[in-house]
Amino acid sequence: MKKIKEQTVPYNTGWVAEMKKGQILRIAGTTTVDFVAFDLRNLRERFDQARTKVYNMKIFISVGDKLMSRSNQHLMTIVEDTYAGGTHDLQKGMCSGYRFQLAKREGRLREYYHRDFKDEEIPDHGCWENLSRTLQPFGIAPEDIPSPLNLYQTMKIDGATGRMEHTTIRPKPGTYVDLRAERDLLVAFSACPDLPVGGKPVQATIFEP
Numbered sequence: 096m097k098k099i100k101e102q103t104v105p106y107n108t109g110w111v112a113e114m115k116k117g118q119i120l121r122i123a124g125t126t127t128v129d130f131v132a133f134d135l136r137n138l139r140e141r142f143d144q145a146r147t148k149v150y151n152m153k154i155f156i157s158v159g160d161k162l163m164s165r166s167n168q169h170l171m172t173i174v175e176d177t178y179a180g181g182t183h184d185l186q187k188g189m190c191s192g193y194r195f196q197l198a199k200r201e202g203r204l205r206e207y208y209h210r211d212f213k214d215e216e217i218p219d220h221g222c223w224e225n226l227s228r229t230l231q232p233f234g235i236a237p238e239d240i241p242s243p244l245n246l247y248q249t250m251k252i253d254g255a256t257g258r259m260e261h262t263t264i265r266p267k268p269g270t271y272v273d274l275r276a277e278r279d280l281l282v283a284f285s286a287c288p289d290l291p292v293g294g295k296p297v298q299a300t301i302f303e304p
């Protein structure tokens with residue numbers, strides 16, 4: 096594969112790129128990455144968590160599974176996934192500065208994030224702000240950003256009660272997911288502050304097959 100673009104995305108910032116049909120995006124990281132995709136020709140046609148879960152008939156997706164849009168179009172296919180011992184999440188939305196403050200105010204930081212935090216450890220912004228800023232130049236309003244595919248966010252979900260729990264399971268260095276564009280796309284992600292474990296930079300690479 097020929098590398099056509101590569102970027103290291105710092106902790107708690109956003110990244111955006113255009114992709115042509117057939118190109119492959121590799122996202123390498125050791126903490127959570129909130130990923131979204133839009134049809135480049137119609138930015139209102141965007142990734143949809145519910146469509147994706149029902150199309151693949153599962154809540155954890157990996158190699159061979161497709162990312163679906165609001166009107167059930169194929170946006171991307173996962174063609175490689177080296178995340179061993181963990182899963183990607185399709186339940187959660189985006190973290191945000193307000194979300195962290197709300198958890199603090201309600202005394203639930205430990206319940207959500209497994210430990211207590213000093214005030215200065217709580218980020219003043221998160222994936223919501225990162226994706227909002229990153230997608231603003233494309234005319235995408237914050238409220239039109241879909242709930243993401245949360246790569247490397249391993250959730251424990253009880254099948255009988257539906258109770259969800261965050262875990263601190265994260266990828267080992269060198270772990271990556273390859274996603275093939277099934278149409279021309281605008282793709283974006285936030286390198287999550289990933290409160291339980293502390294976010295890290297994320298590597299984004301686009302390949303021509």
Ligand SMILES: [Zn+2]
Pocket residue numbers: 127129189190191221222223285286287288289
């Ligand atoms: Zn986040």
